[in-house]
Amino acid sequence: MKVKTVNFIKRHYSLLLSFWLPFLIMSGYFISRNMYPFGSSSLLTVDLGQQYVDFYAFFRNTLLHHPTSFFYSFSKALGGGMLGEWAYYLLSPFNLLLLLFPAKNINAAIFLMTVLKYGCAGLSFAFFIQATQKLRGLKVVMLSVSYALMGWFVAYQLNLLWLDAAILLPLICYFLNQLLLKQRYQLGYPLTLAAALIINYYTGYMISIFLILYCGWLISSHYESLSKLRRQIIAFAGNSILGGGLAAIILVPTFYSLIGSKGQYTQQLIHYKFEYFPPKMLAKLISGSFNFQQMPSGLPNIFIGSLGLIGFLTYFFLRQIAWKEKIASLIITLFLLLSLCFEPLDLFWHGMQFPVWYPYRFSFIVSFWMLLLAGRALIELKTATHWKTAAGFSLLLYVGIIVYVFFNLKKLSFISSNNLIMSAVFAGLIWLLLFWPTDFKYQPAKILLLSIAVIVEVSVNAVLSLNNLSYLSEKEYAQPTAALTKDATWIHNHDKNLFRTGQVYSRTKNDGLAHDLNTGSYFSSALEKNMPDFYGMLGNPDGDNYVTYSNGTVISDALLGMKYFITPKTNLSGNQQQPLTQLTEKPDLKNYHSVATSNLTETYQNDQSLPLAYLASNQLTTMKTFYDDPTNFQTNWLKSAVGHQNDQYFVPQNFNEVVFQNVSQRLRLTDTIFKKKNLAKESKIIFKFVPTTNNSYYLTLGAPLDSDNVTFYLGNRQLNQYSTFRHTVIVNLASHAKGQEIVLTAVFKKSSLWLNHFVLYQMNNQLVDRRLAQLKKQQPVVKKLSESKLSVTYNQKKSQQLVATTIPYNVGWHAQVNGKSVKIIKIQKMFLALKTKGLGHKKIILTYRPPYLLTGLLISLISLIILFSYYWYRKKHRKMRQ
Structure with a gap:
């Protein structure tokens, strides 16, 4: 057994190292950063902490407790189909690891998933480059580790749902190689392509585009005859269609859901322009060229390390490589580089929609292509007779990149002079180790030193890049999660009916998804467009990919079936601090009654809430809708439902007093633009009113009154209000506050402030009730x-x-x-x-x-039958010929 193990390691050490080196390097880095379960920090940052971790909790709940949630969930905003969400977020086989961990240890599962994906990316590329380029030994390891730790993988590691694409791409290309050049493994290509499309249709779409380019490169590089070319094209097209057909069970119903969600935001106007000065992308080839500012709107992440870049540049100057191959490679390279800066091509790769954050998401394909050509160069260097010319040109081009970045350092906030110097040192060292003539007996030592230099460089890039990000501590995640779990458990045990639960505190907009609560809030790239449209009319914050039920009124709470509300306690015992973040103001809770309490939270029940189906007047079918007028919209909804068209529920009110400080005074408030008198001093407007009844009082705020333009204070504390909104929202300021002075202060953040849709209303609670x-x-x-x-x-x-x-x-x-x-x-x-x-x-x-689920299933079954029938036929035919 020991001998077999040793022999296995000797035969496959390059593959083993390609997996274990990225796995151990990134594990070591995360452990040094005290990432859970090895410390008090966590890998949760940006969307991984605000969105994906909740989807992973939903994944566990669905598979372990609520399997029908695979198709539909009332935790998706007000309710919605979930197949599209699974197709985008949750179909990675790595997600099954979540089932091995308790819900409270989900961060440990995310740690393991992340480092495993690093390792698998290295292994996948090593297998591909070893099988297709005939590279062996440490050269395979150098390229595979460069691939696993490339700039795209490091920068976007928090988007775990995309990383499978980088793992599958080399495997798909390997099977396409075998299909077109050797007519072998007919099953491999369509099956791996189908896997990519099923696991994530978005990155699968990008891979599909590249496969057309890669197919063209393979065919042109190995052209023999017109008849063989015809067979290759038919094989590629037929097997690609079969791959798509196998994935139809997911793609067809997902495509339908996209028509109502992301498909609604397809870019109609295309500008034929460069998005930035193209040479600027050269800065992304420098080590550590990434920081937080690069996430929302940065340059493409194409760092592959000095070996990959030198090999890529050398490829085009090696005489051993045929001109027809180099011309095809150059055309594809120019197309890919143009895609990284020319708006129409950038849009094309992203499905005709500009990415919201994380630009140039397809750049992993560019890095794969560059490392592929680098591998071709390394194998040809073994027998190259005129290598000095290629080496000289590659050095000259690399020096040009360093010089360009040096003279533009002041314009590149994501690169420091130290990073540039370090990159230049690594580049010089790696170039010398690669090209400096060495006696044969010293060759193993040279290759070992080169490997160490390459691995250290890409590891340093990962460390420098990730050190620029901040992460949630385990406590910041665990405390609100534990509180939500406790509240959700009590509600589920207390009430088995179907209802919604409003939030006065939250961790994310997907709390409901993670805790099986129908909260009315949601954040997803595949959110149907009609949902944010409705929230915009209702007076709650919305965006293209999120809705937040934070600004409910007595009317909307009742009509939407918000039966319970969970809120953080304001007076905790002793010196205990409240770790829960209050989402909104909710004086209307005084209209509801407390039914449960814990050490941090309190739960209220709304006896006026309706079931999710209710008997209504036929007038509701002809109800008029309003944008940017939530009080009229809610009034119309209730009076149409009951059939009393003359009702008025919201009555506009005047403020008792308005005080202007360093602001030009005006008589009219609503829709008036106020300007600072002295730009160097703070400006504020103070609004005061005294409720004359115990009714609910609401204030509407137009979109220009978000947190970018103004900070509101209620009394002596900051107003709890969702910071961004694009339609008029309605804010609950008072309830059961008769005779108490309410003071609202608006502090300017800019030189002027537009009080858009700024109106105070009193609700006629008796009539509403x-x-x-x-x-x-x-x-x-x-x-x-x-x-x-x-x-x-x-x-x-x-x-x-x-x-x-x-x-x-x-x-x-x-x-x-x-x-x-x-x-x-x-x-x-x-x-x-x-x-x-x-x-x-x-x-x-x-x-x-x-x-269309059944339609997709039928297409997938037909494709599966055709695929295996053809495979069986070919196998039988081959045996007969033999």
Whole structure:
């Protein structure tokens, strides 16, 4: 056994090192940074901490407890299909590791997933370069470690969902090599392509574009005859189509969901321009050329280390490589480099949508291509007779890059002079070790030194780059998570019905997803466009990829079925500090009653909340909608639901006093632009009012009143309010505060302030309560049979009845009334509803089936049958010939 193990290691040491070196290097770095479970910090930063970790918690909950959430979840904002979310976020096989860890140790699982992906990227590239370029030994290790620790992988490691693409790309290219050049492994190419498309359709799309280029390169580099060219093109096209067909079970329903989400934001106007001065991207070839500012709008991350870059440059000057191959390589290289700076091509790689943060996401393909050509150069250098010319040109070009960056250092905030000097030293050392003539007996030592230099350089780049990021501590994640878990557990044990739970404190917008709470908030790149549109009308913060239910009123709380609210305690015992972040102001909690308390939180119940399906007036089907006018929108919703069109629930109020400090005074407040008198001094406007009743008081704020322009203070503390919004929001300032002076202060952040849609309202709570009681009377009983199946039962007392819901409309929903199918209609441009006829008992069954799932399944089955039938036929035919 020992002998077999030793022999295995000797035969495969380059593959083993290609996995273990990146794995151990990054593990060592993270341990030195005290990352959980080896310290008090965590890998959670930016989207990994604000979005993905909650999806991973949802992944565990779905597979272990709620399998029907795979198709639909009411934790997705107000409810929505989840297949598109799984296709984008959660289908990596690495995610199965999450099941091995308790929920409270999810950060440990993320640590393991991250370092494993580093290792697998190195192993995958080593396998590819060794099999296709016939490289062996430490040269394979050098290139594979350069690939695993390339700038893209390090910069975007927090986007764990994309890293599988970098692992699969070398494998797909290997099988395409075998298919086109050797007519072998016919199953490998379509299966690995299908895996890439299933695991993440977004990066799979990018890989598919590159495969067309790579196929062209392979065919042109190995052209023999027109008949063989025809066979190769047919093989590539046919197997690519089969790969897409195998993935159809995910791609087809996902494509439908994208039509209503990301597809709505496709760029219509394309500018034929360079996004920046193209030579600036050369700075990204320098070690440590990354910081936090590069995440939202930086340059492409194409660092591959000096060996990769020198090899890439050398490739084009080696005489042994045929001109037809070099011309094809040059065309592809120019196309890829142009894609990194020319807007139409950049958009094309990103599915015709500009990325929100993390620009040039396809740059891992550029790095793969450069390292592939570097591998070609290294293998040819063994027999090169005119290597000095190639070495000289590569040195000259590298020096040119260093000189360009040196003279532009002041314009490049992400590079320091020390980084540049270090890169120049590594480049010089690696160039000398690569090209300096050495006696044969010293060659192993030279290769070893070269390997050490290469591995140290790319490791230093990883350290310098990641040191520029800050991370959540384990405590910052664990404390609010533990509180939410405790609150969610109490609510689930106390109430088994279907309802929504509002948040007055939160960790992220995906708290509901992570804790099986229907909070009304959500953050996802695949969020349907109608959801933020609705929130924009409702008076809550929204964006292209998020919604936050932080600004509810008594009306919206009731109509949306917000039955419970969880809030942080304000008066903790002893000297204990509140670790929970308050999301919003909620004086309206005084209208609800406390039902549970813990050491950090309190839970309130809203007795006015409606079920998610309710009986309403037919006037709701013709309700008028409003943008940037949330009080009118909510008024119309309630009065249309109850059928009282003359109701007025919000009454505008004047402030008792307005004080201007270093601001030009004006009589009119709303939609007036106020300017500073002295730009060097602080400017503020102080608004005061004294409620004359115990009613709820609300203030509307237009989009220009976000945190970029103004800071609001309520009394002597900062107003708790979501910082960004693009439509008018409605803020709860007071409730049950009769006779108490309310002081709101607006502190300017710029030279002027536009009080857009700035109106104070008093709610007629007595009238609202009457109408809500009228609406709630004799409401249906709604039961959740599963995440994708509901029953609604009631006694109908009218010949025709509108059954309205606050379930987002989707063609995947189907309805039966007393066993007969009925048509579902759309109301309020948002929700599903149906009309029932006849008196007596009604039982409605609402069932959700992902649209086009069966179509996708059928295509995948047909593709699978064709693939294996063809494989069986070829195998049988080969045996007959033999």
